[in-house]
Amino acid sequence: MEAFKDIKVTIKEEKDNYGLFEISPLPRGYGNTLGNALRRILYSSLKGTGVTSIMIKGVDHEYSTLDGLQETIIEVLMNLKEVKFATKTDELFICRISAKGKKNVTAKDIQTTGDLEVVNKDLHIATLTDASSSLEMELTVESGVGYKMIDPSGRKEVGVIPLDCDFTPIERVSLSVEQARKGQETDLDAVLIGVTTDGSIAPKDALLESAKILQEFSGKVMIAMGMAKKEVEAIQEQVNTPEVEEVVNEGETDEIAGWKVEDLPISKRSKTGLLSGGFKTVGDLKNTTSTELLNLPGFGNKSLNEILELLDEYGININN
Numbered sequence: 291m292e293a294f295k296d297i298k299v300t301i302k303e304e305k306d307n308y309g310l311f312e313i314s315p316l317p318r319g320y321g322n323t324l325g326n327a328l329r330r331i332l333y334s335s336l337k338g339t340g341v342t343s344i345m346i347k348g349v350d351h352e353y354s355t356l357d358g359l360q361e362t363i364i365e366v367l368m369n370l371k372e373v374k375f376a377t378k379t380d381e382l383f384i385c386r387i388s389a390k391g392k393k394n395v396t397a398k399d400i401q402t403t404g405d406l407e408v409v410n411k412d413l414h415i416a417t418l419t420d421a422s423s424s425l426e427m428e429l430t431v432e433s434g435v436g437y438k439m440i441d442p443s444g445r446k447e448v449g450v451i452p453l454d455c456d457f458t459p460i461e462r463v464s465l466s467v468e469q470a471r472k473g474q475e476t477d478l479d480a481v482l483i484g485v486t487t488d489g490s491i492a493p494k495d496a497l498l499e500s501a502k503i504l505q506e507f508s509g510k511v512m513i514a515m516g517m518a519k520k521e522v523e524a525i526q527e528q529v530n531t532p533e534v535e536e537v538v539n540e541g542e543t544d545e546i547a548g549w550k551v552e553d554l555p556i557s558k559r560s561k562t563g564l565l566s567g568g569f570k571t572v573g574d575l576k577n578t579t580s581t582e583l584l585n586l587p588g589f590g591n592k593s594l595n596e597i598l599e600l601l602d603e604y605g606i607n608i609n610n
Contacts, residue, residue, distance in 0.1 A: 296315070296472070297313060297314070297315070297316065298313075298314065299311055299312070299313050299497075300312040300314075301494070302482070304493065304494065306489075307461075307486055307487045307488065307489050307493065308484065308485070308486045308487075308493060309484070309485050309492070309493025309494055309497070310482065310483070310484045310485075311482070311483050311484075311485070311493075311494075311497055312480055312481070312482050313325075313480070313481045313483070314470040314478070314479065314480030314481070315470040315471070315472040315475075315478040315479070315480065316470065316478060316479040316480065316481065317478065317479065318477050318478060318479055319479065320479055321467035321468075321479030321480065321481040322467055322479075322481075324481055325465045325467060325481040325483060326465070327504055328483060328497065328500050328501065328504065329463045329465050329483070331500040331503050331504055332460050332463050332485065332496060332497070332500045333458065333460055333463060334435075334436060334458070335435060335436075335500070335503050336435070336458060336459055336460060336491070336496060336499055336500065336503075337380075337433055337434070337435055337457065337459075338433065338434065338435070338456075338457035338458050338459040338488075338490060339374075339375040339376065339377050339406070339431060339432065339433045339434075339457065339490065340371070340373070340374075340375065340431065340432070340434075340455040340456065340457055341370045341371065341373060341429050341430065341431055341453055341455065342430050342431070342432045342438065342452065342453055342455050343429075343430040343450055343451060343452045343453060344367070344370060344427055344428065344429050344430070344450075344451050344453065345427065345428040345449050345450055345451070346363070346366075346425070346426070346427050346449075346451075347424075347425075347426035347427070348426075349363055349449065349451075350448055350449055351363075351449075351451065352364050352367060352451050356425075357423070358418055358419050358420055358422060358423025358424070359416060359417070359418065359419070359423065359425065360416070360417035360418075360419050361416050361417060363451075366415060366416050367451065367453060369413065369414060369415045369416070370415060370429070370453065371453055371454075371455065371456075372410070372413055373397045373400070373408065373410065373413055373415075374408070374409040374410045374459075374488045374489055374490050375402075375406055375407065375408060375409060375431055375490060376406075376407045376409050376489075376490040376491070377404070377405055377406045377407070377433065378405055379404070379405060379433075380433050381404060381433075382430065382431070382432050383402065383403055383404060383406045383430075383431040383432075384403065384428060384429070384430060384431075385400050385401055385402050385403065385406070385428070385429040385431055386400075386401045386426075386427065386428055386429070387399050387400055387401065387415070387425060387426070387427040387429070388401070388425075388426055388427075389416075389418060389424065389425045390418075390423070390424045390425075391418065391420075391421050391422075391423065391424075392418055392419060392420055392421055392423065393417075393418045393423070394414065394417055394418075395414075395415045395416040395417070395418065395425060396411065396412055396413060396414055396415055397410055397411050397412070397413040397415060398411035398412070399415070400429065406431060409488065409489040409490050410488075410489060432455070433457070434455070434457040435457055435458075436457060436458065437454070437455070437456050437457070437458075438454060438455045438456075438457065439454050440452045440453065440454045459487050459488050459490045459491045459496065460485065460486070460487055460488075460496060461486045461487060461488055462484075462485075462486040463483065463484065463485055463486070464482075464483070464484035465481070465482070465483055465484075466481075466482045467479055467480070467481050467482075468480045468481075468482065471555065471603070476555060483497065485497055509522045509523075509525075512525075546572055546573075546606075547571060547572055547573030547576070548571055548572070548573065549571060549572045550570065550571055551564045551565055551569055551570055551571060551572070551574075552565065554572070554600065555600070556596055556597065556600060557593070557596060559588060559593060560589070560593040560596050560597060562588065563583075563586040563587060563588050563589035563593055564583075564586065564589075564597075566586060566587050567582075567583075567586040567587075567589075572601075572606070575597070575601060575606065575608065576606060576608070577608075578608055579608060580594060580598070580608060583597065583608075
């Protein structure tokens with residue numbers, strides 16, 4: 291589709307576990323179409339990692355008690371469910387906690403193996419109340435997608451306490467659709483997606499992964515409808531290696547230079563000021579300066595900023 295050739299993703303904000311991304315320009319209506327698809331995938335289909343079962347020395351089940359432990363076992367389990375991990379593999383990991391004496395046990399006390407990393411190390415897990423207290427735990431950590439419920443028939447060993455686990459690394463996704471502009475086309479969409487993760491994946495990587503999943507799913511639909519696998523792979527390869535230029539080509543530059551000032555999407559006051567100064571096309575503005583524009587009749591800082599913003603969008607910079 292011709293209208294999809296020059297889509298750009300702009301990082302509007304990126305801080306800690308939050309990222310705000312703008313995807314534009316899109317044909318009218320595709321802001322909601324694409325945005326809702328990506329949001330659903332972000333919430334439901336990204337891999338995450340969490341604790342799926344534990345063993346505590348001296349504890350047979352979640353209703354047991356343990357001397358020197360301030361919390362109940364159930365409270366400890368609830369805390370463990372909030373521990374966030376990061377890993378690049380799909381391996382099953384066995385981790386341990388070994389704590390003694392009067393101590394506040396946190397996620398940083400988890401002894402990991404391989405490339406497994408604890409993300410929220412300051413998370414509180416348990417409180418040991420006196421010098422003779424001890425807490426020995428073995429955690430099973432797995433990767434998965436979505437929500438994993440406890441299998442009631444899975445308790446085959448005394449002391450192994452299974453946990454349900456919410457694997458999704460996405461905490462929140464915001465979505466809004468705004469009007470976008472491409473040259474003199476104003477009937478376009480821009481979708482703004484805000485992604486907040488649990489820290490185990492960067493927001494940018496989460497959005498990229500969701501786009502990959504959407505592409506792979508679309509390819510499977512095409513194959514299911516009878517299209518040859520090689521043909522689908524050829525289409526995907528074309529998408530993966532688009533012929534995109536970072537600079538505006540000469541033909542497009544000439545076209546922009548010929549646009550009339552009276553047709554530009556700017557205020558009437560700014561148009562009147564430019565026309566009174568003899569600026570009839572965008573090309574006439576290329577060799578001007580900010581000072582010259584401010585000297586135009588009725589042309590103040592507001593008009594100047596409006597023109598500078600418009601010219602910047604067209605890849606035209608003027609001198610101060």
